[in-house]
Amino acid sequence: VVKEQGHDNMSKQDGFAMKPVGVIHSPFAHQSGTPIQPVFAEGAQGTIEVYPEYKDGLLDLVGFERIWLLYLLHCAPPSRLRVIPYRDKVERGIFATRAPCRPNAIGLSCVRLLGVAENVLTVADLDILDGSPLLDIKPYVRDFDSFPAAKAGWLDARRVNLTHADERFDTRGPE
Amino acid sequence: VVKEQGHDNMSKQDGFAMKPVGVIHSPFAHQSGTPIQPVFAEGAQGTIEVYPEYKDGLLDLVGFERIWLLYLLHCAPPSRLRVIPYRDKVERGIFATRAPCRPNAIGLSCVRLLGVAENVLTVADLDILDGSPLLDIKPYVRDFDSFPAAKAGWLDARRVNLTHADERFDTRGPE
Numbered sequence: 136v137v138k139e140q141g142h143d144n145m146s147k148q149d150g151f152a153m154k155p156v157g158v159i160h161s162p163f164a165h166q167s168g169t170p171i172q173p174v175f176a177e178g179a180q181g182t183i184e185v186y187p188e189y190k191d192g193l194l195d196l197v198g199f200e201r202i203w204l205l206y207l208l209h210c211a212p213p214s215r216l217r218v219i220p221y222r223d224k225v226e227r228g229i230f231a232t233r234a235p236c237r238p239n240a241i242g243l244s245c246v247r248l249l250g251v252a253e254n255v256l257t258v259a260d261l262d263i264l265d266g267s268p269l270l271d272i273k274p275y276v277r278d279f280d281s282f283p284a285a286k287a288g289w290l291d292a293r294r295v296n297l298t299h300a301d302e303r304f305d306t307r308g309p310e
Numbered sequence: 311v312v313k314e315q316g317h318d319n320m321s322k323q324d325g326f327a328m329k330p331v332g333v334i335h336s337p338f339a340h341q342s343g344t345p346i347q348p349v350f351a352e353g354a355q356g357t358i359e360v361y362p363e364y365k366d367g368l369l370d371l372v373g374f375e376r377i378w379l380l381y382l383l384h385c386a387p388p389s390r391l392r393v394i395p396y397r398d399k400v401e402r403g404i405f406a407t408r409a410p411c412r413p414n415a416i417g418l419s420c421v422r423l424l425g426v427a428e429n430v431l432t433v434a435d436l437d438i439l440d441g442s443p444l445l446d447i448k449p450y451v452r453d454f455d456s457f458p459a460a461k462a463g464w465l466d467a468r469r470v471n472l473t474h475a476d477e478r479f480d481t482r483g484p485e
Contacts, residue, residue: 151382151443153326153414172454185405189413191391194403198463202405205380205416207326216366228369230360230377230447233454238364239328239445241380241416245455268326270414272405276465279347279408280420281458287451288373 156192157185157254157269159206161261166210166305171221172233173244173260175299180249183256183269190254193272197251201275202258207268208242210306211235221300227289235304242267245275331367332360332429332444334381336436341385341480346396347408348419348435350474355424358431358444365429368447372426376450377433382443383417385481386410396475402464410479417442420450 161181163169170179183204185193196202213236219225220232229237247259256272336356338344345354358379360368371377388411394400395407404412422434431447 151328151330151445153328153416155326156413172451189391189405192404192413193406194392194401195406195464196403198461198466199406200461201457203418205414205418216364217369226369228371229367230364231368231370231374231449233448233451237446238331238367239380241328241446243378243380243418243448245457270326271412271416273408273418274406274463274465275457275460276347276408276462277458277460278349278462281456281460282376282420282450283452283456283458285450285452285456286373286375287453288449289370290449290451291373 153270155207155268155270156189157183159183159204159263159265159267159269161263161265163263164265166264166300167302169264169300170262171300173246173262175262178259179261180257180259181261181263183258185254185256185269187254193251193254196248196272196274199248199274201245202248203273203275204244204246204263204269205271205273206242206263207270208235208237208240209267210264211237211240212304212306214238214240219303221303223289231288241270328445330382330443330445331364332358334358334379334438334440334442334444336438336440338438339440341439341475342477344439344475345437346475348421348437350437353434354436355432355434356436356438358433360429360431360444362429368426368429371423371447371449374423374449376420377423378448378450379419379421379438379444380446380448381417381438382445383410383412383415384442385439386412386415387479387481389413389415394478398464406463416445
């Protein structure tokens with residue numbers, strides 16, 4: 136059962152329909168070799184094409200240094216509840232990782248906003264696969280989003296020096 | 311048209327089906343009076359009930375001081391591309407605000423994780439309406455998510471001292 140948004144009498148079994156509001160164009164065609172987070176993207180640039188009917192929603196976005204992109208992890212393997220994440224060597228619960236094979240395959244990336252021209256954003260620090268359907272853009276607000284001292288569980292304890300994806304979540308399999 | 315996740319040949323018209331993986335229990339029954347962001351929630355506590363079939367995904371979440379909650383803004387009014395956000399007095403593009411009436415009504419909140427017991431998380435700094443369907447939990451990782459110097463456009467320029475929601479996005483209307 137898929138319902139429209141805005142109903143508040145949903146039961147556990149119901150699904151929700153999301154629609155793409157744009158598409159992400161990046162230099163990364165496959166998961167392998169893609170930076171695993173924007174901070175490892177070394178400035179990689181791309182563009183966010185917002186579909187023309189949503190262009191008015193981009194008003195006032197200029198001036199935000201960073202934005203959140205919410206997008207569909209459209210090449211993610213089927214959902215698993217335990218995974219060996221990129222920066223570790225043992226299994227972790229999926230909700231304690233940023234791995235793509237999640238129950239709802241929604242990606243979240245904080246990218247640098249370089250410019251807005253009509254319905255196209257130019258961004259840097261991109262860690263997203265080319266062609267990913269865009270679900271939402273939110274402004275990055277340091278008062279809401281920045282917690283520079285927050286402890287990071289297993290990630291604080293063990294740091295593997297991996298910054299770019301290997302083949303483990305690549306639906307094409309190992310090369 | 312609603313497709314399952316994992317297809318990478320989606321066209322612009324396609325929708326995506328998301329399913330709730332849990333439900334958020336909070337002290338806030340209505341939008342009016344709800345903190346507009348976790349930082350204004352003054353520690354408000356609540357619980358996140360993850361449905362038992364996803365419990366294994368919570369492994370290793372203990373130790374993260376903060377977590378991202380992605381959830382459905384299930385009481386949001388219909389989508390509008392320009393809104394007068396809580397902390398301003400003029401219209402802004404929806405993608406330059408955190409207002410709930412978005413094309414895809416996905417909420418994003420960074421809350422403090424107090425504890426995990428079986429399939430229930432206790433959290434603080436909650437700014438979410440009671441009963442909101444949970445879509446995803448991601449660990450807050452300061453290296454990926456914290457940019458304490460990021461400029462915040464119109465929000466830096468004009469700061470209205472509003473920290474809790476008034477009636478403007480309350481589907482019940484003004485009281």
